[in-house]
Amino acid sequence: MSHDSHCAFCKIVAAQIPASVVFENQTSLAFLDIGPLADGHLLLIPRDHYPALVDMPREESTRLLSVIPVLGRALLEVTGAEGFNVLINNGTAAGQVVPHAHIHLIPRQSGDKLGYRWHVSSYENDRPAELALAYQEALRKHID
Ligand SMILES: [Zn+2]
Structure with missing residues (x-):
């Protein structure tokens, strides 16, 4: 299991930093964001250290994303929210602060x-046609 000793989220996984954990399984962990945008704001992370979603192997990311509906149902029940946003910031330019x-x-x-x-x-x-073609070519390289 990969781990970065300088990473705050790896420290949460290793229980070296306390967190209000709401869910865990073999590969992922969910806990309350300490800087919530709304009451009950959750973070879902892989236990393994990957700097961003795009760095995760496909099976790992699929496993992580599959937890979202389960967490979402619990979130709606617990917070009484009418809905929720799922947000993934990939890279500093997109607002990612913790590189896990x-x-x-x-x-x-x-x-x-x-x-x-x-x-x-x-x-x-x-x-649009140029972009669609470029995407199709790039995806042929990235889809395994
Ligand atoms: Zn980490």
């Missing part, structure tokens, strides 16, 4: 004023 892959589950209520504004743009000319 993690998934946020953020309880939401109508009108809670949480969230962000996307600035929606549009495509010109052949750009």
Whole structure:
């Protein structure tokens, strides 16, 4: 099992840092975010150290993601939220602060004023076709 002795989340996995753990199995752990955006905000992490989701082997990431619906049902029941956001920040530019892959589950209520504004743009000319082709080529390399 890979572990980074400088990583805060690895320290939580190793019980060297206390956390309010709500779920654990052989490969993953979920606990309360200590800086919650809403009451009951959860973090779901793999026990193994991977800097980001894209660094995880496919089977590992599938196993981790499969926990989301189970946690989500519990979150809705416990917090009384009307919904929740699943958020994964991949890389510093995307707002990832702790370099150990993690998934946020953020309880939401109508009108809670949480969230962000996307600035929606549009495509010109052949750009969608170019992108689709580039994606298809890249995915042939990455899908095992
Ligand atoms: Zn780690």
